[in-house]
Amino acid sequence: MPQDLPLAGEEEGLLTAFGRYERALMADDLAELDALFAPGHATLRADGATALVGADHIAAYRAARGGAPQRWLRRVHVRWIGPGDAYVVAETDRVAGAGLQTQWWHRDEEGWRVRAAHVSGGPVAGPDPSAAADPATWRLRGEPLVAGAGSGPLHGLRVAVKDLVAVAGQRVGGGVPAWLAQAPLEEAHAPALQRLLDAGADVAGIAQTDEFAFSLMGVNEHSGTPVNARAPGRVPGGSSSGSAAAVAAGTADLGLGTDTAGSLRVPGSYCGLYAWRPTHGAVPSEGVMPLAEDFDSVGLLARDGATLRRAGHVLLGADPGTPVGRPEALLRSRTLSELASPETALAVEAALTALSVATGLPVVDVDVPADAPARWTAAFRTVQAAQAWSHHGPFLQAHPDAVSPSVAARFRAGEAVDAPAVAAAREVIASTRAWLDVVLAQGWLCLPSTSTPALLREAGPDGFEAARAGTLQLTTLASQCGVPALGLPWGRVGELPVGLCVLAPRGADADLLALLEALGPA
């Protein structure tokens, strides 16, 4: 852990200087860049092969190079060496590959300046090509399965449709073969899907889901566990598992899925994808198999922010709500961070710092009572289980072996929930919503998308159950409050992706998607 906390105000001053440097670099503002490096013979600037020593040599190099490659911050790690000295690592995306910059910043009477820097870059390892042909990812594929309008803002994009969403002429399987066997042919596309098709997207196929969408791991004992191309040997997360795996492997560009308790945000986090859970009700849910109607939300996954933003605007339709504008701040809660593993929390912190620098929004700490997440998660699970049972209980009573034991147990828990328990849970949810509304008036709340990166496929039912329980404490806040959530796939634990999740006020979906504008390649 960092050996010294910064003095009060140090971190803000450092990151302000760091942000000035980043903007000056992108603008090739030589005077500003030179001013942010310490003068003198001892200042160092190293790149791939060699080091330049001396501020004058560094300035001459900058003047001659004609600008640095365009880059976007993905993770900024700050390590405090002591008061007035910090080591800052910036990981970036560039048009060609990834980039990396480490700097020693020192504060003297002139302010924060760089005394030593090291820059490098390289290609990012591509996905496992075997993932493209994975049979556990797709239930049905075409070339395309359904052609879109042939033109429009989404022209050429291939959609992996979660097997909860109606595709005209096909059945909805819900990840349960016994259900599929008796499901009717759909007469029309679900309205959400129709919007994507009208905007030019094609349906590449119907992607697998966890059984009745009642899991977060992406494991399905009937169809198998889709390959996670961004984290080989690990689960993809679910329940929008096939959609996420297809987008991660590059066999689709957009995943159309649902998120009740995190079923877009979790596979987004595990597979390194941008994920958007819209405001509850902002996207039509007709034609989509429900799990818990108080919380179900139809949304998207994509490999890059620009695609997600474009498709998100299409999915919101003609009435995307009233813009609320940019927030005043990015909010961070120690209570929520500590629900994640320490290394996940550090990874998400690095992503949050990058987001703060890229947007110019300060990070402000907010208080969340230590016992609140457990309370709101329990309330959520009560209502979710009751509603899930109301939808699928009759089928499961008639087909007792249709789903695996762990999913069956979740449904049976819903059978046992009585009306007073639901009413009590709804009171907790109402107070949570009121509390979160106050919080989100101060800024947008940033938290880990999941409590860990993707688990090993061999983790087994106990491992999966523990990960689900930990992650639900993070994901169910947005679900029960109906607020929109955006998952940014910027964290890394070792080489594994993990998401930073941003919550905005209800209805602020367009503003949340607009956040993506400054953050990556268009």
Added chain:
Amino acid sequence: MPQDLPLAGEEEGLLTAFGRYERALMADDLAELDALFAPGHATLRADGATALVGADHIAAYRAARGGAPQRWLRRVHVRWIGPGDAYVVAETDRVAGAGLQTQWWHRDEEGWRVRAAHVSGGPVAGPDPSAAADPATWRLRGEPLVAGAGSGPLHGLRVAVKDLVAVAGQRVGGGVPAWLAQAPLEEAHAPALQRLLDAGADVAGIAQTDEFAFSLMGVNEHSGTPVNARAPGRVPGGSSSGSAAAVAAGTADLGLGTDTAGSLRVPGSYCGLYAWRPTHGAVPSEGVMPLAEDFDSVGLLARDGATLRRAGHVLLGADPGTPVGRPEALLRSRTLSELASPETALAVEAALTALSVATGLPVVDVDVPADAPARWTAAFRTVQAAQAWSHHGPFLQAHPDAVSPSVAARFRAGEAVDAPAVAAAREVIASTRAWLDVVLAQGWLCLPSTSTPALLREAGPDGFEAARAGTLQLTTLASQCGVPALGLPWGRVGELPVGLCVLAPRGADADLLALLEALGPA
């Protein structure tokens, strides 16, 4: 400049730990490498594209990679952040290109450990190809001009012979066309050259020299200034200018030249070459045009240390002197460092640190009185001028326009030196030799090869004269004491090479060349 000096003993402790790390890296000693990184989630290790966060992830990466590429330290820059914290930059040569490592080291109760590291690498920019065909470099070329023995330890190596050295069947031009016009054909190779030929080397050609070798810049108004392939737009240094330029451009592998006041060490420093000035008299000087016989030494230039070592052993012949073994320490003098420009001194310090880590020899400071270099340089110049006049005075009196005005002025200064002045200078030289013998009994003395890197070709006579005067204070110590000197081309000022010069006791040439064994590719 570093903001804080280390506490007493800090630098030694840091560099001991750094040396352990380097050896463990080369041996792929995972336990030692892991022990030298700080434990915990916050420790960082970044390479070309991405950062690993957490000591466990770093250890797992190391365990999986199967060893790091072989590398040799070239410059190690230490910047003190404060007591117990240092930023260390290591620049390395690797089989394929150059490498770079920056680390933040922190000392706690467990000792010095790395908290953050960044590794990168890349190709080194090659020489300017136009340098290969440079007409100012060669007076005469063949393919080869003289074939060697056809086998032997130097088989296949091409020698650029300075135009002071007799090549059988050719004339010695001495860089002066009027001299060349009346010079006789040589009947035999100079014995030093014969040794190289007998060992299998070929003569690629006769390389240009400064006029009668009486300059250090590599500028010749008759034949032009050879292109410096390692420092485009800059002089190559002299007087072994053509030999150095040919080796730097890759049109020869060995430069056979002479060093009276630095004529191998200076072009070695300016052109980024390994340079060896042997103990006075250790290599036969028969058949080589003299400049000042008290100081003249026949030696070598090469692009890599292994070639220099191999050829050096050949040049020393059957009786290479009595080995004295490795020194106890590397000696450093603040007085001598301060004779170089501040950035040259810093560059040479980084090279010395690399040499210390690579050899395991400590760096020990020695006292040199501040006025000593001026005194010994004046004495040297007096004797040099007198001897130079005795050799070339008669010719120059008969051919008053044969050399350029600045060189002519140097010779005329010798005409004015009388016998009592020479005797007084020889007393100073004798006391300098006695003093240096005591110093070199403690270790080998390390100093900048030149006071700056190569000057711009446009620097002009005044600029060249100032650079010569500054550099003579560094180079004439070895010359007047007759000790061997090895120039290591490891320093960099901006992108320009500059040499680190190591002086050893008289006769310790084989030991000095043996130093090269651990320092680079064989």
